[in-house]
Amino acid sequence: MSELRRDPIGGRWVIVDTDHPNRPKDYDIESPAWREGVCPFCYGNESQTPPEIIAIREPGTAANTPGWQARVVSNKYPALQIEGDLDRSGLGIYDMSNGIGAHEVIIDSPYHQKDIPDLLDQEVENIFSLSCVRSLDLMRDKRFKYVMIFKNYGPAAGASLAHPHTQLIALPMVPKSVKEEINGAHNYFEYRDRCIFCDVIRQETQEKERIVLENKYFLAFCPFVSRFPFEIWVIPKKHNGYFCHMPQEEVPALASMVKELISKVKKIFGSLCYNFIIHSAPINGDGEPEGYHWHLEFMPKLTKVAGFEWGTGFYLVPTPPELAAKFLREENTS
Numbered sequence: 001m002s003e004l005r006r007d008p009i010g011g012r013w014v015i016v017d018t019d020h021p022n023r024p025k026d027y028d029i030e031s032p033a034w035r036e037g038v039c040p041f042c043y044g045n046e047s048q049t050p051p052e053i054i055a056i057r058e059p060g061t062a063a064n065t066p067g068w069q070a071r072v073v074s075n076k077y078p079a080l081q082i083e084g085d086l087d088r089s090g091l092g093i094y095d096m097s098n099g100i101g102a103h104e105v106i107i108d109s110p111y112h113q114k115d116i117p118d119l120l121d122q123e124v125e126n127i128f129s130l131s132c133v134r135s136l137d138l139m140r141d142k143r144f145k146y147v148m149i150f151k152n153y154g155p156a157a158g159a160s161l162a163h164p165h166t167q168l169i170a171l172p173m174v175p176k177s178v179k180e181e182i183n184g185a186h187n188y189f190e191y192r193d194r195c196i197f198c199d200v201i202r203q204e205t206q207e208k209e210r211i212v213l214e215n216k217y218f219l220a221f222c223p224f225v226s227r228f229p230f231e232i233w234v235i236p237k238k239h240n241g242y243f244c245h246m247p248q249e250e251v252p253a254l255a256s257m258v259k260e261l262i263s264k265v266k267k268i269f270g271s272l273c274y275n276f277i278i279h280s281a282p283i284n285g286d287g288e289p290e291g292y293h294w295h296l297e298f299m300p301k302l303t304k305v306a307g308f309e310w311g312t313g314f315y316l317v318p319t320p321p322e323l324a325a326k327f328l329r330e331e332n333t334s
């Protein structure tokens with residue numbers, strides 16, 4: 001028998017194959033393969049991107065020239081445009097809004113071939129520090145209700161450029177999947193007067209079975225209700241609704257944990273495509289939603305979402321999170 005599990009936060013159901021679980025060798029990995037061409041994100045090609053919004057660079061070097069360690073630029077083909085006023089209109093029963101938003105790209109490092117595990121700790125910190133700075137800035141724009149940070153690594157994960165980069169998108173509404181989490185967390189808070197994420201941390205720390213890594217400020221674990229095999233969440237141990245309100249001293253701890261996690265995953269599966277997203281509380285609403293706690297969700301691309309998932313919203317998870325966490329813990333990266 002497989003096991004049905006219900007996510008206490010978003011209410012989603014998943015089906016975990018506890019009977020015949022997949023081991024790492026059972027997955028067909030699509031390793032990143034790219035079309036070759038001139039890369040606009042490479043060192044020396046700064047003039048090929050939209051102008052720099054902010055960068056970490058050597059003192060005395062000019063914007064849009066070499067001398068940088070990480071840069072933020074607007075997306076050349078943005079999903080949403082920054083200029084204009086928000087205009088919500090309707091077409092009969094259909095709600096519409098014009099495509100106001102911001103879509104920015106953080107070029108992780110000057111190195112075309114280096115993924116997060118290949119970077120120095122300081123270089124990984126740059127990515128999260130710049131994400132924080134840009135989130136704080138976009139939060140001040142009252143048109144926006146939500147800022148999401150995400151990474152697509154490899155073509156199967158949706159990246160269109162090989163050079164590792166992270167993206168930031170500001171939206172005029174709160175996306176549905178976030179709303180589900182917020183509503184679930186809010187209901188729990190109303191009922192128990194506690195943050196459900198803090199309770200998850202407490203239970204995971206007691207049970208230990210799904211924990212992958214822990215440091216002073218963060219916990220990494222495979223969620224009990226994973227949607228994907230080897231899904232990992234990274235969450236600050238101290239309650240905090242907003243990613244960009246992360247205290248400065250936590251940034252290096254986050255960077256080194258994410259680096260170690262991706263190293264472990266790559267050691268098990270070889271080079272593979274992956275996504276991560278950062279869920280943070282909505283902005284410019286009526287204050288911070290009670291009981292919401294920011295976190296990073298990491299998803300290696302091991303399976304394809306198929307008809308059953310699309311149709312039911314139930315995910316099929318071939319490796320139980322308890323087993324995935326065990327494989328990840330046992331993988332030594334030092």
Ligand SMILES: [Zn+2]
Binds near residue numbers: 039040041043163
């Ligand atoms: Zn490049």
Ligand SMILES: [Zn+2]
Binds near residue numbers: 195197198238240293
């Ligand atoms: Zn909390």
Ligand SMILES: [Zn+2]
Binds near residue numbers: 279295
């Ligand atoms: Zn989430």
